[in-house]
Amino acid sequence: MNGIGAHEIIIETPEHAQRLEALPESQVEKVLWSYRDRILDLERDERLRYVLILKNQGWAAGSALNHTHSQIIATPVIPKLVKEKLDGAKSYYDYKERCIFCDMIRQELADTARVVEETRHFIVFTPFAPRFPFEVWIYPKKHSCAYADISKEEIMDLSRSLRNTLQRIGNVLDNPPYNYMLYTAPNRVPRRGHWHTLNDDFHWHLEIMPRLTRVAGFEWGSGFYINPTPPEDAAKHLRNAKL
């Protein structure tokens, strides 16, 4: 590993005091295209092994700027948590010969209690074991390991789903601070030790975490999370939110 990387800010609108979810759908679409374009460009540098896209909304979510923005952080190493996700997905695939994310989509659509919204291309749901109250995940229904391979139709669908979901969170929880992270495949440049099974076992996705609870010694010390809100209750509230 060498000490290189990239840190970029995507300013989501010229207007100062807006939240992303208050922007028109066409503007959210532009933000989502910029994620794709920047990943593709940054991945041309083979030294950058991972491009993490994230958003901090509000002071308690760690935001240092009031003007609504997303961040892109490219690292010369796969981040620890991403590595754990990749390892977990790989061992599930080795065992079951199926993508764990595809299995979760099937399970959530069959159960429906945790589904917030389903569109042609995406499912928005509260995970079975969320770390935080009202944690929401957005998965593309079509298996694909890399966000950068997203189609035009999918981007349009995602911009609507993401905007809806953030509006639901805002309406139900009175515009809370939140973070979201986009988990895509590591840079797929051919190299020694490259992750050859990635196309099959990983599935890009987005995780949204409203910041309603404070993380304390138990969480820091154990890696376990205390969450007082069942995901089925959270999903119900979000489903019923006025848009």
Place this chain on the structure above:
Amino acid sequence: MNGIGAHEIIIETPEHAQRLEALPESQVEKVLWSYRDRILDLERDERLRYVLILKNQGWAAGSALNHTHSQIIATPVIPKLVKEKLDGAKSYYDYKERCIFCDMIRQELADTARVVEETRHFIVFTPFAPRFPFEVWIYPKKHSCAYADISKEEIMDLSRSLRNTLQRIGNVLDNPPYNYMLYTAPNRVPRRGHWHTLNDDFHWHLEIMPRLTRVAGFEWGSGFYINPTPPEDAAKHLRNAKL
């Protein structure tokens, strides 16, 4: 795993508006004895696999009560982060035939740049790669995997070191919120799959984290931490703090 556990609160003083570090040394000593006594008692229940002791000081550190207190949380499973520590210590020992914590103590005492305080039985230092500014660790110099095996002399020494360290943090950083966690061995009741090498490869210790920065999307998404303060600078400030 079954759904049992214990959650206890240690009220550190009858006086309401005091911080632990403002109490007399003899009172801190009593708190430290209570940690030992509760671990010993809880570990009599073989279903409890781990006893985590922690303290949240201040609202931003997740404290829900103003009255100074510590918490004991016993779980029927070894917490994820503790498991990672145990695994890491074990593989280091397998490779080097030495305890990684003992090696760190030797290295820090030889280097001295990150040492805050050294007493007969303990070393207080800022770790080589701290997650947070002014993160401080307290290690017993004598190799021992379990806090519950602590001696009377060590408790007296630790109460002074812990109180000094918290006072240093309070003086340098204007009484910030903080968390600390006590990492001891899992319940050593003989059982199938029990950790047989624990006595050799694990070494109990205490970690203190002042809460000066907000954890944001990058940290949540990557498991990496951005820390603007070099540990050598933090150690220097803490060493020079007036007690």
